[in-house]
Amino acid sequence: xxxxxxxxxxxxxxxxxxxxxxxxxxxxxxxxxxxxxxxxxxxxxxxxxxxxxxxxxxxxxxxxxxxxxxxxxxxxxxxxxxxxxxxxxxxxxxxxxxxxxxxxxxxxxxxxxxxxxxxxxxxxxxxxxxxxxxxxxxxxxxxxxxxxxxxxxxxxxxxxxxxxxxxxxxxxxxxxxxxxxxxxxxxxxxxxxxxxxxxxxxxxxxxxxxxxxxxxxxxxxxxxxxxxxxxxxxxxxxxxxxxxxxxxxxxxxxxxxxxxxxxxxxxxxxxxxxxxxxxxxxxxxxxxxxxxxxxxxxxxxxxxxxxxxxxxxxxxxxxxxxxxxxxxxxxxxxxxxxxxxxxxxxxxxxxxxxxxxxxxxxxxxxxxxxxxxxxxxxxxxxxxxxxxxxxxxxxxxxxxxxxxxxxxxxxxxxxxxxxxxxxxxxxxxxxxxxxxxxxxxxxxxxxxxxxx
Amino acid sequence: xxxxxxxxxxxxxxxxxxxxxxxxxxxxxxxxxxxxxxxxxxxxxxxxxxxxxxxxxxxxxxxxxxxxxxxxxxxxxxxxxxxxxxxxxxxxxxxxxxxxxxxxxxxxxxxxxxxxxxxxxxxxxxxxxxxxxxxxxxxxxxxxxxxxxxxxxxxxxxxxxxxxxxxxxxxxxxxxxxxxxxxxxxxxxxxxxxxxxxxxxxxxxxxxxxxxxxxxxxxxxxxxxxxxxxxxxxxxxxxxxxxxxxxxxxxxxxxxxxxxxxxxxxxxxxxxxxxxxxxxxxxxxxxxxxxxxxxxxxxxxxxxxxxxxxxxxxxxxxxxxxxxxxxxxxxxxxxxxxxxxxxxxxxxxxxxxxxxxxxxxxxxxxxxxxxxxxxxxxxxxxxxxxxxxxxxxxxxxxxxxxxxxxxxxxxxxxxxxxxxxxxxxxxxxxxxxxxxxxxxxxxxxxxxxxxx
Numbered sequence: 001x002x003x004x005x006x007x008x009x010x011x012x013x014x015x016x017x018x019x020x021x022x023x024x025x026x027x028x029x030x031x032x033x034x035x036x037x038x039x040x041x042x043x044x045x046x047x048x049x050x051x052x053x054x055x056x057x058x059x060x061x062x063x064x065x066x067x068x069x070x071x072x073x074x075x076x077x078x079x080x081x082x083x084x085x086x087x088x089x090x091x092x093x094x095x096x097x098x099x100x101x102x103x104x105x106x107x108x109x110x111x112x113x114x115x116x117x118x119x120x121x122x123x124x125x126x127x128x129x130x131x132x133x134x135x136x137x138x139x140x141x142x143x144x145x146x147x148x149x150x151x152x153x154x155x156x157x158x159x160x161x162x163x164x165x166x167x168x169x170x171x172x173x174x175x176x177x178x179x180x181x182x183x184x185x186x187x188x189x190x191x192x193x194x195x196x197x198x199x200x201x202x203x204x205x206x207x208x209x210x211x212x213x214x215x216x217x218x219x220x221x222x223x224x225x226x227x228x229x230x231x232x233x234x235x236x237x238x239x240x241x242x243x244x245x246x247x248x249x250x251x252x253x254x255x256x257x258x259x260x261x262x263x264x265x266x267x268x269x270x271x272x273x274x275x276x277x278x279x280x281x282x283x284x285x286x287x288x289x290x291x292x293x294x295x296x297x298x299x300x301x302x303x304x305x306x307x308x309x310x311x312x313x314x315x316x317x318x319x320x321x322x323x324x325x326x327x328x329x330x331x332x333x334x335x336x337x338x339x340x341x342x343x344x345x346x347x348x349x350x351x352x353x354x355x356x357x358x359x360x361x362x363x364x365x366x367x368x369x370x371x372x373x374x375x376x377x378x379x380x381x382x383x384x385x386x387x388x389x390x391x392x393x394x395x396x397x398x399x400x401x402x403x404x405x406x407x408x409x410x411x412x413x414x415x416x417x418x419x420x421x422x423x424x425x426x427x428x429x430x431x432x433x434x435x436x437x438x439x440x441x442x443x444x445x446x447x448x449x450x451x452x
Numbered sequence: 453x454x455x456x457x458x459x460x461x462x463x464x465x466x467x468x469x470x471x472x473x474x475x476x477x478x479x480x481x482x483x484x485x486x487x488x489x490x491x492x493x494x495x496x497x498x499x500x501x502x503x504x505x506x507x508x509x510x511x512x513x514x515x516x517x518x519x520x521x522x523x524x525x526x527x528x529x530x531x532x533x534x535x536x537x538x539x540x541x542x543x544x545x546x547x548x549x550x551x552x553x554x555x556x557x558x559x560x561x562x563x564x565x566x567x568x569x570x571x572x573x574x575x576x577x578x579x580x581x582x583x584x585x586x587x588x589x590x591x592x593x594x595x596x597x598x599x600x601x602x603x604x605x606x607x608x609x610x611x612x613x614x615x616x617x618x619x620x621x622x623x624x625x626x627x628x629x630x631x632x633x634x635x636x637x638x639x640x641x642x643x644x645x646x647x648x649x650x651x652x653x654x655x656x657x658x659x660x661x662x663x664x665x666x667x668x669x670x671x672x673x674x675x676x677x678x679x680x681x682x683x684x685x686x687x688x689x690x691x692x693x694x695x696x697x698x699x700x701x702x703x704x705x706x707x708x709x710x711x712x713x714x715x716x717x718x719x720x721x722x723x724x725x726x727x728x729x730x731x732x733x734x735x736x737x738x739x740x741x742x743x744x745x746x747x748x749x750x751x752x753x754x755x756x757x758x759x760x761x762x763x764x765x766x767x768x769x770x771x772x773x774x775x776x777x778x779x780x781x782x783x784x785x786x787x788x789x790x791x792x793x794x795x796x797x798x799x800x801x802x803x804x805x806x807x808x809x810x811x812x813x814x815x816x817x818x819x820x821x822x823x824x825x826x827x828x829x830x831x832x833x834x835x836x837x838x839x840x841x842x843x844x845x846x847x848x849x850x851x852x853x854x855x856x857x858x859x860x861x862x863x864x865x866x867x868x869x870x871x872x873x874x875x876x877x878x879x880x881x882x883x884x885x886x887x888x889x890x891x892x893x894x895x896x897x898x899x900x901x902x903x904x
Binding site: 047335339434 | 466496498499502507508513514618749759760761762764765781782783784785786787788789790791796798800825827828829857859860861862863864865866867868870871872873877878879880881882883884885886887888889890892893894
């Protein structure tokens with residue numbers, strides 16, 4: 001392939017491949033090169049806990065499109081196992097090499113336009129022995145494949161999950177289903193830092209009821225190993241927790257080292273700073289996905305939120321703008337949803353804590369209702385918390401915890417925030433009702449009714 | 453009880469009792485009298501098909517609050533089996549009598565403020581023999597009790613449901629579950645007149661797949677009877693359909709005769725004309741619920757929509773204003789949801805047909821997607837239709853038909869319409885995603901993406 005300047009994308013997952021696909025649609029003749037340091041493109045990271053537990057049978061199911069499909073169907077030059085090690089904005093070049101090889105294998109390519117979509121990596125705390133066999137995290141698709149293989153091979157009896165976020169809780173469920181005795185450890189006083197403590201309490205109580213031991217306010221201090229070096233225990237200030245398997249679920253940090261080395265400004269939590277057109281501080285270079293920051297529509301400041309929904313939107317907008325468009329991404333609400341056992345958990349916008357932290361004066365309501373008419377079979381408990389502005393009652397955020405059918409109601413609140421609705425507007429919104437679906441006042445309206 | 457002027461409410465169901473409760477909260481000392489011509493207050497009309505089928509076991513479960521509870525807990529003077537036969541706005545009096553009695557039993561009461569919440573009644577077409585035994589409709593709670601008793605007593609083998617609206621389709625399901633051979637007849641070329649034909653087709657195909665026979669473009673012409681007078685068949689232009697049981701599901705018309713006799717203006721489909729404060733054309737008289745019209749926020753005209761969600765909102769606003777408040781009801785979107793078998797059906801805002809009928813120029817998209825990530829167990833087909841304004845792409849309406857987990861997504865669209873969002877706004881809204889809940893682009897966004 002010639003060395004004519006191309007549109008180059010670093011990173012072949014959600015953001016990178018969304019952008020590549022958009023560019024291909026907008027510019028049928030453009031030369032598009034994607035560097036992906038791993039083996040896979042466009043896989044569902046969010047599906048990995050379900051692959052580890054066996055709910056999803058094969059890792060292939062998690063792959064939306066293979067590198068071959070992008071090459072053959074969309075004429076996108078996807079180069080897997082190729083790592084970009086440097087970007088030079090002066091000369092408009094990137095230096096790449098096969099993943100794991102040394103500088104002798106490096107080569108240069110010129111770019112016309114460059115997208116940095118390098119993703120994020122699991123946070124690995126500086127604790128001795130963290131690289132020992134038996135201690136694992138979920139990052140690449142390969143890490144999920146490795147984890148399932150390890151679980152099937154060694155049949156762990158005692159598992160410790162460090163970190164009570166989404167991945168941590170999903171892994172608790174996965175490991176319980178595999179028959180492990182599971183302990184969840186979090187140094188915070190609550191699980192799920194993106195919820196307020198009152199709502200998080202319902203989640204940790206439920207996780208306890210599933211049979212997991214939940215230890216809060218317990219920081220990871222170290223590990224114990226057997227003579228072969230394999231982990232045998234997790235050590236915290238108050239406990240030594242037996243463990244054949246340790247899952248690290250402490251969240252992720254943006255892979256922004258390459259961007260930083262290239263002189264790009266960094267922003268929230270070290271993510272690549274971008275404007276609403278996904279442009280970085282350096283002309284000709286865009287950033288998108290888990291490596292980049294986003295503007296939070298309620299908190300009105302840059303945040304770092306590493307989620308597939310955001311990455312897909314980032315990628316689509318970056319791709320359009322790299323093709324000559326001028327689209328603006330209006331920002332995020334930090335909307336997220338997960339389930340653990342039969343409990344659905346979702347949140348959007350500002351939590352009460354986040355509102356307080358940025359000085360947004362707010363009022364809140366927490367209500368209990370039912371997912372269906374109370375008399376209808378399968379009606380389950382649902383808790384809704386709403387956060388509204390003190391004066392106007394404008395909806396700032398919501399949190400939902402409840403049985404099957406609860407979680408997706410968060411989208412009603414997310415749409416309400418997007419439309420700048422007040423609690424009164426939500427009370428009067430014409431939401432749907434029939435006995436198999438809802439009480440006559442939807443639970444999100446019941447919460448809003450206490451705030452008008 | 454003395455004859456001091458009181459706040460009087462005619463009708464003791466959703467609208468009437470919501471208003472009564474609100475007035476009690478606002479005015480702890482006010483004398484509140486509710487006339488209810490039947491036996492029951494505040495029951496779930498929407499739950500009746502599930503009571504007939506036995507999904508809901510007892511009729512008591514459908515009663516949210518009994519007359520005694522209103523009397524004892526809220527000091528509301530609920531008078532059941534008392535019918536108001538005349539209203540005189542000149543003298544501020546109502547004339548009432550025990551239901552079924554004659555003029556000799558009549559008495560007068562003065563009102564300070566009056567709410568007309570007389571509900572709606574099933575449409576009964578002028579066809580000979582429609583009152584024959586075996587031909588039934590769902591109106592009062594008693595009608596549901598009667599229908600279940602009739603079904604249990606006579607074990608019908610051949611049932612015909614006339615009218616393919618919500619109640620009709622729910623009754624088709626109920627009757628199939630009871631083991632009947634069921635034929636659904638509708639004179640329109642589609643079931644569910646509130647859907648566009650393309651979406652309604654999916655519903656009627658599904659109903660057919662459940663084992664019901666669906667006959668469209670077939671108007672009811674008459675009935676056949678046995679020597680005892682019991683119905684034996686339904687006659688249409690092309691068929692004589694054997695029937696031990698006939699369910700009439702032709703929709704409802706507002707009970708506005710009393711209001712008309714009192715000189716109140718009527719509006720959409722003969723419903724009582726009201727303004728946004730739920731005031732009728734006569735000072736001192738409000739109207740609410742199924743007997744009253746509503747303002748449609750997208751079609752921008754009065755409509756008659758008889759649903760519990762609307763009745764509850766009407767009642768709450770009327771009650772506040774009858775207590776000296778000045779609240780305005782912003783109107784309705786005609787949002788509705790139902791299920792038949794495992795198929796969920798929902799709609800909100802303007803259908804394509806409705807938009808065309810009122811001259812709203814629009815574009816539409818119909819997409820197929822999945823309720824969960826495609827690889828996740830339980831992922832089901834979902835169809836979404838979006839209607840947006842031709843120029844700005846403002847969302848005007850939506851329709852959803854799909855498997856479990858589909859229907860409640862209509863609330864996202866309803867909230868988006870309420871917030872005046874465009875398709876582009878919806879594409880970029882931060883909706884929730886995790887594999888057990890949604891594809892990474894929620895299906896409502898997938899529809900919106902085809903319209904930007």
